[in-house]
Amino acid sequence: MSKVSLQELTDEAMSSSGLGKAWLQVVHTAVKSKVRRMPPRDFGFQEWDEATIEDVVQEVFVRRILNRGGKEYILAEASTTDHAHAGIYRLVSLALDDLREPNVLNNIFENITRRFNEEGVALGSNDLRDRQSDRTYDEESAEIGVKHIILSQPRYPNRGTQRESAIFSPSSYSEIVLRLKEEIFPLNAKVVRGGLKRALTHLVRAENYIDDAHDFHEAEAGGLTVEDQASSQSHIWGERVLKQLSQESEKVLVAHLYGVKSDTELARALGLKARQTAAKWHLSMKNELELAFQKEGIVSEDQEQVVLAMCDLLNIKVGDIEESMEA
Amino acid sequence: MENSKLNPDEESESYTGTSVRKGQIRRVVDMDLRNDSRLVLVCKVNIEDDSAYVTLVNNLVEIATERDLLLSTLITGASFDLALLPDFKVRVWKEQIEQSPIFGSVNSKEMSEIDNFHVPSVLNKENFSAQLKLLVIGSYIPEYGDHVWKFRSDEIDAITALGHFENQQVSTDRFLKKWNPLLEKESTLEVVIQEKMDFNEVYLYILTNDAIRCERV
Numbered sequence: 233m234s235k236v237s238l239q240e241l242t243d244e245a246m247s248s249s250g251l252g253k254a255w256l257q258v259v260h261t262a263v264k265s266k267v268r269r270m271p272p273r274d275f276g277f278q279e280w281d282e283a284t285i286e287d288v289v290q291e292v293f294v295r296r297i298l299n300r301g302g303k304e305y306i307l308a309e310a311s312t313t314d315h316a317h318a319g320i321y322r323l324v325s326l327a328l329d330d331l332r333e334p335n336v337l338n339n340i341f342e343n344i345t346r347r348f349n350e351e352g353v354a355l356g357s358n359d360l361r362d363r364q365s366d367r368t369y370d371e372e373s374a375e376i377g378v379k380h381i382i383l384s385q386p387r388y389p390n391r392g393t394q395r396e397s398a399i400f401s402p403s404s405y406s407e408i409v410l411r412l413k414e415e416i417f418p419l420n421a422k423v424v425r426g427g428l429k430r431a432l433t434h435l436v437r438a439e440n441y442i443d444d445a446h447d448f449h450e451a452e453a454g455g456l457t458v459e460d461q462a463s464s465q466s467h468i469w470g471e472r473v474l475k476q477l478s479q480e481s482e483k484v485l486v487a488h489l490y491g492v493k494s495d496t497e498l499a500r501a502l503g504l505k506a507r508q509t510a511a512k513w514h515l516s517m518k519n520e521l522e523l524a525f526q527k528e529g530i531v532s533e534d535q536e537q538v539v540l541a542m543c544d545l546l547n548i549k550v551g552d553i554e555e556s557m558e559a
Numbered sequence: 560m561e562n563s564k565l566n567p568d569e570e571s572e573s574y575t576g577t578s579v580r581k582g583q584i585r586r587v588v589d590m591d592l593r594n595d596s597r598l599v600l601v602c603k604v605n606i607e608d609d610s611a612y613v614t615l616v617n618n619l620v621e622i623a624t625e626r627d628l629l630l631s632t633l634i635t636g637a638s639f640d641l642a643l644l645p646d647f648k649v650r651v652w653k654e655q656i657e658q659s660p661i662f663g664s665v666n667s668k669e670m671s672e673i674d675n676f677h678v679p680s681v682l683n684k685e686n687f688s689a690q691l692k693l694l695v696i697g698s699y700i701p702e703y704g705d706h707v708w709k710f711r712s713d714e715i716d717a718i719t720a721l722g723h724f725e726n727q728q729v730s731t732d733r734f735l736k737k738w739n740p741l742l743e744k745e746s747t748l749e750v751v752i753q754e755k756m757d758f759n760e761v762y763l764y765i766l767t768n769d770a771i772r773c774e775r776v
Contacts, residue, residue, distance in 0.1 A: 301632070301639025305618045308639075308662045311588050311596035383700055 238313040245303055256289070258317055259297070262324040263288050268467065269545055271474070271482075274332050279475060292327040337432055340400075341425055346503055347409045355421040371423055374416050378427020381411045402500040469530055470541035476524040481517035484510075486546055488517075577661060579604055579611055579653050582670045584635055586659035587613055587651050587721050594720040600630075600643055600665060601656065602674070607760045608730040609737060611656060614673075615647035615718045622707050623697025626678045630665065634694070637663030642697060645678050647715055649722025669693050727767050734764040 240254040267280055267288060277284040296302040302323045310316035348355050385404040400408070412419060416427075474482065487501045499510035530538055579585070581601055588596040599613035620629055623642035630641040641663075665673065672694050701707040723729075735742075741750050751761050 301618070301637070304638035304662075308586060308660075309596060309598050309617075311586065315595045 235313065235317075238310060238316045241316055242307055245307055251293070251297070251303065255293075255297070255303075255320075258320050259292055259324060260285070260289050262317075262321045263292060263328075266321070266324055266328060268471070270328070270332075271546070273479070274335055275328075276335070280471075288328070288331070291331055292324050295330050296323040296327040337425070337428055340432070341428055343400075343405060343503055344409060344412075344424060344428075345421070347405055351409075353413075355419075355424060369418055371418060371426070374418055374423045375426035375430060377416050378412065378424055379430040381408055381415065382428060382431040402503075405503075466534070466537045466541035467545065469528055469534070469538045470545050472528055473521070473524040473530075473538060474542055474545060476527070477517065477520050480513045481520045482546075484513050484517040485521070485542075488514075489543060489546075577657060577659075579656050580664075582665045582667065583661050584616060584637060584641070584663040584665070585613075585656045585661060587655050588659070589721055590652075590655060595717060597714075597718055597721060598641070598662065599651075599656075599718075600673070602648065602670075604653070605757070605760070606754065607738075607756050607764065608733040609653040610650050610723070610730070610733075611653055612648055612650055613656070615644045615714060616641040617644070617714070618642070619710075620697070622699045622710070624699050624701060624707070625696045627697040628673065628676065628691075628694045629697060630663075630669075630694070632663075634669055635663030635665055643673065644711075644714070645673070645676060647718045649718050650725065651722055655721065727763065731764045731767045734761070 236254045236258050241258070244250075244252050244254045263285055267275075267285065272278060272280050272284065275284075275288065277287075297320075306316055306319040306323070310319055345355050385400055385408055412424065416423065477485065483502055484498065487498055492498050492501045495507050495511040495514055498514060499505075499507045502510065502513070504510050504513075525535060525538075579601055581604055583601045584598060585601060586596050587599045598616050600616050601611050602614050603612040605611065616630065618639050618641060620640045620642045623629055623644075626644070626646055628643040628645065630637075630643050632638065632640055635641060672691055676690055676694075699707065738750065741754075745753070747761065747765060750756070751758050
């Protein structure tokens with residue numbers, strides 16, 4: 233399939249019938265190339281197949297190309313075919329973040345709520361400290377305060393495409409909850425959720441969003457790069473293995489790759505009450521992983537490459553993994 | 560004085576594209592097509608040597624920082640929201656802009672705010688949004704190791720590659736090529752006054768030209 237030229241994109245955009253085959257081809261290739269690095273569950277799908285990719289393509293058109301001047305911006309800025317393709321790849325990244333954001337927000341919000349609940353505090357609609365009503369009741373300022381508290385915490389690097397539940401360390405969550413209690417008024421579910429949403433725009437987007445290196449590179453190669461193709465077998469295996477892991481096991485694996493070793497640490501990282509539950513999940517992950525390797529016929533020499541591919545799919549830095557493997 | 564109707568912010572008649580004016584949002588291209596084009600806001604037009612100072616804009620409003628200004632579609636009339644990056648300003652030739660359509664424009668009141676906006680420096684903790692009445696600054700807070708840093712440094716490279724550094728000799732050549740026919744008929748002072756050119760700039764070109772002539776002699 234030949235690469236769609238800027239002229240074809242422009243002609244189609246200017247035609248009376250509007251966007252058609254040329255735009256669809258570029259967006260479809262971009263979506264296919266990008267989602268293979270992202271877990272389908274983040275987008276509410278069980279797996280990536282033609283039907284789900286088509287759904288995402290439709291969403292990209294609705295959210296970013298036909299609206300918000302996406303198409304017009306591409307045609308305005310680009311003067312070469314590669315540049316136009318890179319711009320479309322960037323719009324696809326933006327749309328994917330739009331799609332993923334609600335899931336991520338829910339995960340972090342649930343994590344914070346659970347920690348409040350553990351302390352016997354319910355994040356209801358009313359402020360926890362209504363009695364201290366000498367302070368100004370300004371929900372917007374409070375949301376901005378929440379945003380700053382959340383953004384002040386360090387987060388795991390390059391977790392942009394993974395669920396956000398593990399983006400903060402347990403100690404960061406504790407710090408967030410402590411500071412929310414001390415500094416925010418009114419403190420209620422609406423304010424925390426609103427502040428989180430404001431912060432999330434930054435937390436979620438920046439990493440995927442402006443991955444120009446990928447965007448330009450992939451756009452030039454028309455989807456898959458040579459390196460991608462060379463490592464595609466490992467990625468295919470990695471995807472298959474990940475699909476066979478339960479949601480709990482995937483979380484355990486991610487935590488393990490980030491250096492969480494003991495079951496006590498694991499329990500804290502995953503917000504579990506009992507160490508025994510963490511140990512059970514840990515064991516279950518090992519069994520599921522072993523079974524998946526066997527089922528796919530992945531011999532022990534290839535297993536390291538597959539783990540690296542899985543890390544790529546989960547967007548975990550290789551350096552982090554190597555340290556963890558050595559340990 | 561047949562062609563003496565030019566304003567400082569207007570085009571010269573030697574080019575066929577749409578006139579370049581302060582406040583327009585245009586695409587700047589590399590004449591050799593070696594670098595990717597970018598959208599820019601025209602901040603100043605110099606009729607003396609047909610150059611313009613332009614500032615980078617892009618559609619990544621979500622990652623606009625407090626150093627950047629947001630230009631909504633209501634302000635520019637463009638089809639898309641834009642972020643203006645005042646740090647990224649370069650000098651380009653008008654030939655690089657004038658073939659581009661005008662995608663939007665910022666009116667003089669907002670332009671004056673942009674002109675007077677002092678971007679925050681590391682040492683200056685002033686409240687910068689207080690400088691603004693019509694425009695708003697971005698709200699993104701970059702972190703250590705944030706991809707935004709790399710993105711911004713790439714954009715600096717991209718816009719710099721499209722720009723031209725001040726080069727008195729090149730400017731003088733362009734000035735003479737453009738204005739010589741008129742200078743042969745009228746005195747320099749007359750031309751400067753009639754054409755509303757920057758006297759200091761012209762004086763510099765003439766001086767440089769004299770210096771070059773002396774050198775050749």
